[in-house]
Amino acid sequence: MSVPFESHGESVPEIRLSNLTKRFGDVVAVDDVSLTIGSGEFFSLLGPSGCGKTTTLRMLGGFDLPTSGRIELRGRDVTRDPPDKRPVNMVFQSYALFPHLDVAGNVAFGLRRRGVDRREAQQRTGEILDKVHLAGYERRRIHELSGGQQQRVALARALVNEPQVLLLDEPLGALDLKLRKRLQIELKRIQMDVGITFVYVTHDQEEALTMSDRIAVMHHGRIQQVGRPDDLYDRPTNSFVADFIGSTNLLGGTIEAVEPTSAIVRLNSGDRCVVATTGARPGQTIQLSVRPESIGISGANGRAADPPGPDYLPAQVEQVAYLGSAVQYLVRTHGGLGLTVLAGKNGSRFASGDAVALAWSPADALILGDRAEAVVEEAS
Amino acid sequence: MTERPSRWLSGFAALTYAFLFAPIVILVIFSFNDSRRVFIWQGFTLDWYPALLQNDRLLDAVWITLQVAALAVVGATLLGSLLGLGLARLRFRGSGGVQTLLLLPMVTPEIVVGISLLVFFSQLFGWNGSMGQIALAHITFCISYVAITVRARAASLDPAREEAARDLGASAVGTFRHVTLPLLAPAIAAGAMLAFALSVDDLIITSFQAGVGSTTLPIAIYSSIKFGVTPQINAISSIVIALVGLALLISWRVGAFRGPSARPVDADAEEGSA
Numbered sequence: 001m002s003v004p005f006e007s008h009g010e011s012v013p014e015i016r017l018s019n020l021t022k023r024f025g026d027v028v029a030v031d032d033v034s035l036t037i038g039s040g041e042f043f044s045l046l047g048p049s050g051c052g053k054t055t056t057l058r059m060l061g062g063f064d065l066p067t068s069g070r071i072e073l074r075g076r077d078v079t080r081d082p083p084d085k086r087p088v089n090m091v092f093q094s095y096a097l098f099p100h101l102d103v104a105g106n107v108a109f110g111l112r113r114r115g116v117d118r119r120e121a122q123q124r125t126g127e128i129l130d131k132v133h134l135a136g137y138e139r140r141r142i143h144e145l146s147g148g149q150q151q152r153v154a155l156a157r158a159l160v161n162e163p164q165v166l167l168l169d170e171p172l173g174a175l176d177l178k179l180r181k182r183l184q185i186e187l188k189r190i191q192m193d194v195g196i197t198f199v200y201v202t203h204d205q206e207e208a209l210t211m212s213d214r215i216a217v218m219h220h221g222r223i224q225q226v227g228r229p230d231d232l233y234d235r236p237t238n239s240f241v242a243d244f245i246g247s248t249n250l251l252g253g254t255i256e257a258v259e260p261t262s263a264i265v266r267l268n269s270g271d272r273c274v275v276a277t278t279g280a281r282p283g284q285t286i287q288l289s290v291r292p293e294s295i296g297i298s299g300a301n302g303r304a305a306d307p308p309g310p311d312y313l314p315a316q317v318e319q320v321a322y323l324g325s326a327v328q329y330l331v332r333t334h335g336g337l338g339l340t341v342l343a344g345k346n347g348s349r350f351a352s353g354d355a356v357a358l359a360w361s362p363a364d365a366l367i368l369g370d371r372a373e374a375v376v377e378e379a380s
Numbered sequence: 381m382t383e384r385p386s387r388w389l390s391g392f393a394a395l396t397y398a399f400l401f402a403p404i405v406i407l408v409i410f411s412f413n414d415s416r417r418v419f420i421w422q423g424f425t426l427d428w429y430p431a432l433l434q435n436d437r438l439l440d441a442v443w444i445t446l447q448v449a450a451l452a453v454v455g456a457t458l459l460g461s462l463l464g465l466g467l468a469r470l471r472f473r474g475s476g477g478v479q480t481l482l483l484l485p486m487v488t489p490e491i492v493v494g495i496s497l498l499v500f501f502s503q504l505f506g507w508n509g510s511m512g513q514i515a516l517a518h519i520t521f522c523i524s525y526v527a528i529t530v531r532a533r534a535a536s537l538d539p540a541r542e543e544a545a546r547d548l549g550a551s552a553v554g555t556f557r558h559v560t561l562p563l564l565a566p567a568i569a570a571g572a573m574l575a576f577a578l579s580v581d582d583l584i585i586t587s588f589q590a591g592v593g594s595t596t597l598p599i600a601i602y603s604s605i606k607f608g609v610t611p612q613i614n615a616i617s618s619i620v621i622a623l624v625g626l627a628l629l630i631s632w633r634v635g636a637f638r639g640p641s642a643r644p645v646d647a648d649a650e651e652g653s654a
Contacts, residue, residue, distance in 0.1 A: 063543050084545040090547045096540035109558070110548035161548065248495040 012075040014039040014164060015060070022055050022221075029055040031070070031221035036332045037165075037199065037214075042191050044200045044208040047218035048244070053201045054169055054220070060199060061090045061167050073164060084113075089158035090167040093174070095150050097142045103129070103153055104138035110161040127262065128160040133181040148179050155190070165197045172207065178198035184210050198337045205245050209233070217241050239368050240243035242289035249295075249339050251288040252367075262362050271313050287368045292342035294364035297329060299348060300355035312359040315339070317350045331356060405622060411614035428615040438616060441600035444511055445580055446595060452518035452579040457572040459524025460521070463562065464571075467527065468534035479531070485524045493521060494588035501589070509591020517589045518579045525578065526571030534558035573631035577624040 011196050015037040022030040025123040030052040037043045045053035046210075046379040060071060062083035067306060071079045078086050078252055089110070098106050104125050111121040133150040142150060150172060171187075172180045188211045191198050202208050208215050209229040217224045217240070224240045225232060236242035239250050263280040265288065266272055275288065300314060319330040322345070329341040329350065341358065352358055392574045400497040411429075415422035432438060467479055485493065501507040541563065583598040590599055598618065601613055 061543075061547060063547075083543065084551060088542070088547075092540045092544055094538055094540050096538060096544040098541060098544075100565075109550075111544070113545075113549040113554060113558075135635060157544075157548070190454075364462045 003264055011211060013037060013072075014041070014074060015072075015199070016075075017056070017060075018070040018072070018074040020056065020059060021067050022052070022059060022064060023067045026222050030066070032057070033218075033221075035216060035223065035226065037197060040195050042198045042200065042211055042213045043182045044202060044212040046205060046215050047206040047224075048203055051218040052221035053203075053218050057090075057167050057169055057199060057201045059086055060165070062086050063090075063299070082304055086281065087164040088167055089161050089163040089165075090169065091158050091171045092153050093169045093171065095154040095171075097150060097153055097157070099142050101142075101143070102138065103134065103140045103145070106153055107157045107160050109157060112379055114161070124160055125156075128156045130194070131159075132156045142177075147175055151175065151183065156377060159190070159194060159196070160195075163196060165199060166191075167186065168198060168200045169355060170202055171200075176270065177308075180207070192320075204217065208281055209245070217355075219244075226369045236366065236368065239287055239289065242366070242368060247292060247340065247371055249288075249290045249292065251290065251337065253286060253288060255282050255284045255286060258282055265365075267335065267337060269333060269337035271333050271335040271337055273313065273360070273365060274311070274362040275365045275367060277367055280367070289366045290360055290364060292340045293326075294360050295339065295341045296359045297331070297341050297343050297347075297350065298357050298359070300357050301352070313337075313355045315356055316356050317352050317356055320350065320352055329356075331358065333358070398550045406620070407451045408618045411611055411618045413611050413614075416610065428611045431612055432615055432619075435612065437595075438597070438600055438612070441597045442616075442640065444594060445597040448511060448518060448586075448601050449579040451512075451515035452522055452601050453572050454574045455519035456526050456575040457523030459569060460523040460571055460575070460608040461530045461564070461568050463523065464527040464530030464532075464562075464567075465534050468531045480525050482527055482531075485521050486528075490582075490584040493517075494585040497585065498588040504604040509589055509594055511594045513591075514586055514589045514594060514596065517585050518575075518582065520583060521582075522575035522578055526568075530564060530567045537563055539614070541622060570631035577627045580624060598601055605612055 007019070013036040015035070017033055017035040018367055020030055020033040021028065031122060033052070033056060045056055047053050054063060059066050062081055062085075066079060069079070070077060073087060083090075090216060096169060098109065101109070104122070107125045108121040111124060112118075125138070126135070129137060132155055134149065134152055134156065137145070137153075138151070142153070145153065149172075154171065168187075172183055175183065187198075190228070191211075200208070200211065209232075213228060214228055215232055219240050225237050227235075232241060232245045236245060236248075242248045243250060249312045251267050253265040253273075255263050256266040256272070257264040258280050261278055262270055262278050263275050265275050265286065267288075273288075280286070313333045313335075315331040315333040317329050317331050321328040321330075323342075325345065327343050327345050327349065329343065331339065331341055332338050339358065410419070410421075412424050412426065413421055414425035414427070462537075463482075467475065467482070494517075497520065499511055501516075507513050542559055543554050545559040546552070550558060581598055582596075583602055586596050587599055587602075590596065595603075597616070601616060604610075604613060
């Protein structure tokens, strides 16, 4: 069973990265990354391409040596160990299967190199192929397999060695969406079954949210935030995470008035809204994240009696997109603020040009920690 | 694009092939000619082939040629494969220039290569023709062909395969033996076959290195032409063509000429049943 590793207490963590940095020439690919990953955890490194996630994984596998920093596996320093001296195995993005060997030859490769005798290797190969639903494929050549089957051979080839940690570099990237979704569930099942720590690299936030116990979001070689999927979604600490995990409206503004548990924010567009917060100072410039699905949308007529104020924003629908399970509206407030709103398809429907009223609960407007002024400009 | 090729185009291609192969076909046909005079057809006979076995001079030449070819193939394949692998893997200042340099022995006129090797061997070592000298000469000009074949293959291999081997516990040497070498094998075999074909029929470079008792088959054939072409020459030439053709066929079959194997497309027809 997988147990999400939460406390970094006295026990020695499965993986500890300390101040890991990797430079390629002038480019800093990984910048001072420190992480602990617990035993049996399904841990994802998530970020856009070039964020340093794959380099971090390759350093864990021993394919790239860090410029500085330290890698420990169960307390053992493996920073400089070559790949064949580490108790980890990797599933490569390209699968990197051996075309001159059949399926069994591929899967048994690691066992044979480690001196496991032929009979035992054969037996363990059979067992692991069974586990990935490829029993009976032993004698197939690699080029005779579909992409999904090759992916599972790559997984079996790594898992059969019973590594302490399994590294996966976008293993589902080459597959079509439907198959990918199925294999995500499959992969999670296998991980819980074998109980091995998985470190999973992906740029697909949905994939990371689906499978991971915890996720580290990376950007520009740095870790932006580490947390459980719901932490990252509900409590992003900066605008990059808020924007990268799911989609969100990023709004810049200034605190106008402070109350005990809330504050009134004057947005850069001139619109006002209420935010649940403590400890805000009047005049402080802030950035808000409001998820599209947190914004309520209703006909403007119903609110005509209410005085315009921080409780709701009058706006006009600019575009409507029907997404199947929901309806997405692009709206513009009277102050000129563009917002994305996601509404259930069973509520009242609006058309382009309709006057609407937007409202959200103060708790759903999240004040973000930092910078990213560029994004604010765009949003306002 | 399943359009039929134009008749003109097919005709032109057929003519080109005829131009290429007509002399060879004629040569082979006349090896079955029942006449001492070569160019007048007198009737079919197989006599010239068994007659070769009586010709000691020619048989000696065949034996020497095969020995030279064996040495040349082993030497050129070994050195050329390592060179090709190195050029594919190592990036250093001027590595592009070094790769281009590899083409030089292929385009240098053979007469120049022949003279330069002769001068090199005789001036520096005082050699004056031997089988070993011929073999060394053959190795030098065959290396390029092997290296280029192997380099192309090595450059097209996914480096992740070797990383995967290391990841699965193979040492650097084990990775080379169990992954790199098997993956390069088709190209190495193709290079060896090329070297064999080149060595067996080389005349110009060889003639500069040959001394007494080291007459190879091409030299023997060439010198006997001076006394008139007999159907025996046609017969031995046909055998050489067959041999070299076979070597080329094998090198084509093992696949290096067909380019790197593409990754299969994602046709997940049977995924559903899994």
